[in-house]
Amino acid sequence: MINIITWNINSIRSRLPLFLLWLKEKGPDVVLLQETKAMDDQFPREEIEDLNYNIATYGQKTYNGVAILSKFPIEDITCGIPGFEDDQARYIEAVVKGMRVASVYVPNGMAVGSDKYTYKLDFLDHLTAHVKTLLTYDEAFLLGGDYNVAPQDQDVYDPEEWHEKILCSTPEREGLRALVYLGLTDALRALHPQEQDLYTWWDYRGGSWQNNEGMRIDHLLLSAQAADHLTDAYVDRDVRGLEKSSDHAPVGCQLSL
């Protein structure tokens, strides 16, 4: 049995006391982090290592940054999407307990039609091309992260208000669908097909959390070999309601591996 959680932590240093309490209480085997917002030498390694985790980071100054924490040894680490020239730290991949895992922070895109939006669609294309190669290995593989795309209207608190807006536009959804249609399983939706309030992110602004105005933009995508062992998938909403929380909730799954 292995527990894997993805979490856009929105600054590992700002979140550290909360994060350590959460890590100690939940004790997941693997944590995929996004938006660590710390250079590698700023990452609070010792405090996390004291809780018996190995750490692989791919950070940059101020923005972005991804990491993999694991109770098992971390091997074969790759930083950045192979074949994609990118000066932003948004992808890290490694092998843990014989299973390949990756943490991805897809660009937000800011607004439909902007330069950042073009970069987002380009990023998704390159991610898909790389994953297509990985899937030829026919191994258990898990790609978790903040995709900044709500796959369907079902994943949005007010689909009409968000119609064709950033996070929900058709090209973004097509980009994510192309990735999923390589043969990946959206773990959370697969186990909760009808659930309406299945959100992972609530804006800090406008009382979104209090009003449960959320979106499902963080996903755990599993290869067939991983999905065959999927026994649970969930959103850890409790920690989102705490003081000094990230604007994203952790999304976890359990695999009988």
Place this chain on the structure above:
DNA sequence: ATGGTTGCAGCGCAA
């Protein structure tokens, strides 16, 4: 409501 809140770095930018 082109608003609202948060983190970083150093008061604008990204989300």
